[in-house]
Amino acid sequence: MGANLKENELVEDEEEYVFLDLSGVCGQTDIPANAPYVLSGLDTLNPVLVIGNKLKLIGEYEETIGTCIVFSETVDSNQASTKAVKPIARLHKTLKFRLLPQDDNQK
Structure with missing residues (x-):
């Protein structure tokens, strides 16, 4: 009977949020x-964006120090000066992108 209970349990997908950091290519x-x-290879060490x-970027994961929290901000349409901020996700990784070197970019 115990084995049947385990087979019927729903397996929850674990969601993981990642911050895409493009500060390395700004400027x-x-x-x-x-x-x-197109963002590909998220399950690899170096995802490609x-x-x-024409613009190809290569990423590298970095663990955050502590937990980063992402917030959502909404403005009350009745009162423009009122904003509601609520947490929507916790991050444990950032994905820092840099330009792909020209010789790698032509492959």
Whole structure:
């Protein structure tokens, strides 16, 4: 009977949030606000971010010191000066991106 209970239990998917840090490429290139992008290889050591089919960035995970908390901010439409802030996720990793070197970019 105990074995049947374990088989029927739902397995919960564990969600993990990661902060994409593009500060390493700021000032080196212009990234349009609505540019299409493809993020691949999140389960690898060096994920790749391609922005607008021409800009290729390579990432590296870094553990955060402590826990970072991401907040959501909403403005009350009736009172423009009133804002509600609530936590939406905890982060344990950041994904820092840098430009992919030119010789690697042409592969």
